[in-house]
Amino acid sequence: MQNTKIVRQNTEIEIQDSTLLVGLPGVGHVGKLVVDHLIEQFEAEKLLEIYSTSFPPQVLVDENSTVRLVSNAFYTFQVNGKDILLLAGDQQSTSSEGHYELCDLYLDIAEEYGVSRIFTLGGFPTGQLDHVDEVLGAVNQEDLTESLKEHGVTFKEKEPNGGIVGASGLLLGLSKFRDINAACLMGYTSGYLVDPKSAQSLLAVLSSILDIEVDISELEERAKEMEKIVANLVEAKQQQQQQQMLPETPTDEDLGYIG
Numbered sequence: 001m002q003n004t005k006i007v008r009q010n011t012e013i014e015i016q017d018s019t020l021l022v023g024l025p026g027v028g029h030v031g032k033l034v035v036d037h038l039i040e041q042f043e044a045e046k047l048l049e050i051y052s053t054s055f056p057p058q059v060l061v062d063e064n065s066t067v068r069l070v071s072n073a074f075y076t077f078q079v080n081g082k083d084i085l086l087l088a089g090d091q092q093s094t095s096s097e098g099h100y101e102l103c104d105l106y107l108d109i110a111e112e113y114g115v116s117r118i119f120t121l122g123g124f125p126t127g128q129l130d131h132v133d134e135v136l137g138a139v140n141q142e143d144l145t146e147s148l149k150e151h152g153v154t155f156k157e158k159e160p161n162g163g164i165v166g167a168s169g170l171l172l173g174l175s176k177f178r179d180i181n182a183a184c185l186m187g188y189t190s191g192y193l194v195d196p197k198s199a200q201s202l203l204a205v206l207s208s209i210l211d212i213e214v215d216i217s218e219l220e221e222r223a224k225e226m227e228k229i230v231a232n233l234v235e236a237k238q239q240q241q242q243q244q245m246l247p248e249t250p251t252d253e254d255l256g257y258i259g
Contacts, residue, residue, distance in 0.1 A: 003053040004105060009046045015158050016114040018083035018114045019178060019210065022106070024072065024092050024167050027255040028189035031121030031168065032208065033199035033219070035088045041214055044075035044086060047113075050105070054098025055091045072102075074109060079212050084111055091165050103170040107178055118175055119206065120168035121199060125191030129197070132188035135205045138164060139183045140176045148183060151208040160186070168232055193229065196222035 023035025050072045060068035072089025093099040124136045139154035168184050175182040187198035196219050207214050
């Protein structure tokens with residue numbers, strides 16, 4: 001890949017039979033919130049960074065007005081004797097070709113670190129501001145559904161109806177060619193706002209699957225703040241609907257026609 005650069009941070013860590021969690025930006029940033037939270041909670045160590053011309057032509061500016069190129073990165077932490085690999089970052093590809101190339105690269109790296117199963121994490125848009133405490137699943141092998149149902153994942157025929165776009169979907173399809181079991185876990189979200197409450201629902205299910213304990217207090221605080229924003233939006237929408245239902249005030253011209 002001539003247009004992609006990998007910068008390795010740590011080459012000495014040995015990882016075997018690991019689980020990969022993918023949380024890149026997407027609907028409601030649900031998956032990104034979960035993976036970023038795990039990275040912070042378990043002080044995950046960065047393994048490598050990925051820079052690509054498939055990302056938007058953009059730099060990010062920090063609090064010191066210093067810029068950096070957008071990038072994605074692999075991290076790792078160990079809990080209960082289990083190696084967890086995480087893919088997090090700033091962007092997904094801006095082109096279809098870039099999506100396929102980057103997902104192939106992600107899977108190359110996953111195989112390098114002995115990944116035996118993959119969970120891509122995202123949001124399922126409902127178009128409604130009301131929260132639904134449910135996690136929808138899709139898998140690349142039918143026999144994975146029963147074990148995931150035991151942890152609270154729901155499966156609905158042909159849902160998501162429009163398929164799964166981006167890395168969350170492509171990694172499922174492409175990993176099948178590499179005999180890696182993979183599932184996409186999606187928290188229900190409006191699709192309009194960053195959704196920490198949906199991330200909480202998804203993290204609860206994921207914690208059960210991985211058999212790990214995660215402190216979610218930070219996500220809870222962010223969820224409370226978002227609830228206030230949603231409540232204001234709902235109130236504004238209701239006021240708008242009420243105004244639309246009010247009869248128009250008659251003008252003098254209108255009154256002239258009253259018999």
